[in-house]
Amino acid sequence: MEIPPKPPQLLLSSQFSLQNRVCEVTLNSAFLSWKEVGLRQKRTAGNIYGPLKAAGSHYVPVCEIVSVQETEEECPSAGVGKWQKVPQNPSESNSHAFTVSYVERTQKHRWRCSEVTFHCTDGTLCLQWVQAIREQLSLLTIRPKSLLVYINPYGGKHHGKRIYEQKVAPIFSRASIFTDVIVTERANHARDHLKSEAELKKYDGVVCVGGDGMFSEIIHGLISRTQCDSGIDQNRSDETLVPCGLRIGIIPAGSTDCICYATVGSNDPVTSALHIVVGDSQPMDVCSIHHDTTFLRYSVSLLGYGFYGDVLTDSERKRWMGPARYDISGVKTFLSHRYYEGTISFLPADRNVGTPRDKMQCRSGFPKIKKSSAGCLQTDDKQVSKDKEIFSDTDTKGVWQVIRGKFLAINAACMSCACPRSPKGLSPSAHLADGTADLILVRKCSRFDFLCHLLRHTNKDDQFDHPFVEVYRVQQFRFTPRHEETDSELDLREAEGSGRKRIFSQICKEHSACNCGLAQSSWNCDGEILPYAAIQVRVHCQLIKLFARGIEEQSIFDEPSALSAI
Numbered sequence: 219m220e221i222p223p224k225p226p227q228l229l230l231s232s233q234f235s236l237q238n239r240v241c242e243v244t245l246n247s248a249f250l251s252w253k254e255v256g257l258r259q260k261r262t263a264g265n266i267y268g269p270l271k272a273a274g275s276h277y278v279p280v281c282e283i284v285s286v287q288e289t290e291e292e293c294p295s296a297g298v299g300k301w302q303k304v305p306q307n308p309s310e311s312n313s314h315a316f317t318v319s320y321v322e323r324t325q326k327h328r329w330r331c332s333e334v335t336f337h338c339t340d341g342t343l344c345l346q347w348v349q350a351i352r353e354q355l356s357l358l359t360i361r362p363k364s365l366l367v368y369i370n371p372y373g374g375k376h377h378g379k380r381i382y383e384q385k386v387a388p389i390f391s392r393a394s395i396f397t398d399v400i401v402t403e404r405a406n407h408a409r410d411h412l413k414s415e416a417e418l419k420k421y422d423g424v425v426c427v428g429g430d431g432m433f434s435e436i437i438h439g440l441i442s443r444t445q446c447d448s449g450i451d452q453n454r455s456d457e458t459l460v461p462c463g464l465r466i467g468i469i470p471a472g473s474t475d476c477i478c479y480a481t482v483g484s485n486d487p488v489t490s491a492l493h494i495v496v497g498d499s500q501p502m503d504v505c506s507i508h509h510d511t512t513f514l515r516y517s518v519s520l521l522g523y524g525f526y527g528d529v530l531t532d533s534e535r536k537r538w539m540g541p542a543r544y545d546i547s548g549v550k551t552f553l554s555h556r557y558y559e560g561t562i563s564f565l566p567a568d569r570n571v572g573t574p575r576d577k578m579q580c581r582s583g584f585p586k587i588k589k590s591s592a593g594c595l596q597t598d599d600k601q602v603s604k605d606k607e608i609f610s611d612t613d614t615k616g617v618w619q620v621i622r623g624k625f626l627a628i629n630a631a632c633m634s635c636a637c638p639r640s641p642k643g644l645s646p647s648a649h650l651a652d653g654t655a656d657l658i659l660v661r662k663c664s665r666f667d668f669l670c671h672l673l674r675h676t677n678k679d680d681q682f683d684h685p686f687v688e689v690y691r692v693q694q695f696r697f698t699p700r701h702e703e704t705d706s707e708l709d710l711r712e713a714e715g716s717g718r719k720r721i722f723s724q725i726c727k728e729h730s731a732c733n734c735g736l737a738q739s740s741w742n743c744d745g746e747i748l749p750y751a752a753i754q755v756r757v758h759c760q761l762i763k764l765f766a767r768g769i770e771e772q773s774i775f776d777e778p779s780a781l782s783a784i
């Protein structure tokens with residue numbers, strides 16, 4: 219039998235004045251709440267504040283209080299050169315007050331830092347409240363106290379420094395968070411500093427002010443440092459990597475801020491700063507990419523060969539055009555309609571983690587999957603037997619599958635890859651932290667069909683519902699472009715086809731102009747080009763953690779009554 223949770227313990231309850239109205243303010247271990255009880259002007263004998271009124275109630279979870287401080291009240295007679303009405307009785311002046319800063323939800327998953335100031339005539343009572351709230355906040359040990367901040371001053375529209383100073387630093391300071399700030403001086407400055415110099419023990423987290431490229435630098439620095447400190451060789455693709463201890467916060471200040479959008483639900487610096495302050499924690503999977511025994515890169519969002527690789531390669535040549543280059547390169551690549559031959563082999567994920575087409579979107583706290591100390595995944599979902607092992611990071615017992623063919627695009631999405639342009643993303647049901655990636659294979663098809671598929675990234679239709687698109691949820695995969703296939707692979711392939719094809723492919727090894735299996739694309743790895751086409755990819759479950767909570771269900775903040783009911 220389940221024991222019902224204990225009701226939160228009532229800590230304080232007093233009446234204060236709020237904007238000239240009287241409020242009953244209550245603090246328990248879960249909520250600070252206030253409710254208007256009457257108007258000061260309607261005071262009647264025997265009942266200080268007159269008849270009670272059921273007015274709007276406000277509930278702020280204690281874990282969403284940013285700070286509390288005593289507020290200096292201006293002396294009413296301190297105005298210069300103006301007549302001031304001096305109160306007859308000094309106790310009437312409500313000269314004591316304290317202000318609570320807290321998280322308020324606005325539209326589109328945005329948070330803002332709101333304030334409420336409670337006034338009263340009793341200084342000791344105010345102090346008692348301030349101390350009681352501070353005491354509750356001090357119990358929230360998940361909140362960071364000390365952060366290492368890296369700012370890319372050249373990300374996006376070059377506003378990173380200003381965004382941090384004007385919007386973020388004041389919130390950190392209000393929450394009494396200590397910060398060391400480094401404004402980067404070159405590309406890879408943050409990565410190299412994290413890898414070797416940074417005194418990580420001093421901090422509770424790392425903050426990245428920039429775009430996805432800057433975030434990639436930060437994770438490369440932090441993951442490499444963690445593996446190095448643990449004696450793990452990153453060049454070995456079969457190593458089980460050690461999860462990073464420090465959480466990472468993203469303050470969006472780039473031209474592409476997809477990771478922030480997919481983990482917080484908006485690209486708003488204040489929202490991100492507040493998620494850091496309240497100490498949110500969102501685990502995230504990371505893919506390691508190797509070419510034979512050489513480690514290449516880590517990826518957290520999109521790995522794309524073919525279409526997305528070609529768009530990036532072309533857009534890099536057009537950097538001078540600014541963000542418009544992505545559209546121009548996109549159209550150019552679409553019109554060129556190149557396809558690539560190769561072999562994909564993959565280790566499918568366990569069926570318990572769902573499928574790419576199950577329409578189970580990754581939302582805050584869902585799926586409730588956690589990593590056990592043994593390194594395997596567990597779920598809290600009652601539909602799956604308790605503590606049932608889903609699969610382990612090191613599990614390679616599954617059966618590898620092999621697919622050969624001609625592809626316009628091969629994409630692997632470690633998360634939905636939702637962004638403002640594609641609100642549902644490349645793989646709308648991909649999860650942030652389930653130890654899998656969605657492998658999407660777009661086979662050679664007509665331009666029109668491919669256009670239909672691409673357009674579905676921007677609307678609500680199922681982009682996988684085409685005969686030329688296949689999608690698999692995988693733990694690992696390998697890709698070998700046609701021309702790099704070993705003799706045994708070629709023999710296998712040609713055993714399936716005609717002998718004539720083999721001769722043809724040998725001739726074409728020297729023939730770069732035709733598109734007969736030799737054309738080679740590049741992998742776009744979170745916006746960076748990989749130097750090899752033949753790669754092995756492995757998903758490392760929950761290797762990093764962000765100061766985020768995933769995208770909240772809209773209803774949480776659309777219906778304040780839901781909160782009041784708690």
Ligand SMILES: Nc1ncnc2c1ncn2[C@@H]1O[C@H](COP(=O)(O)OP(=O)(O)OP(=O)(O)O)[C@@H](O)[C@H]1O
Pocket residue numbers: 369370371372373374375401402403404405406407427428429430431432433435471472473474475745
């Ligand atoms: N001080 C610096 N000078 C030049 N480049 C830097 C500096 N600091 C970081 N970088 C590099 O700038 C690149 C882009 O940064 P960021 O992701 O913040 O902005 P962005 O505008 O979103 O980038 P992108 O052009 O990739 O869309 C990163 O790959 C990072 O390595």
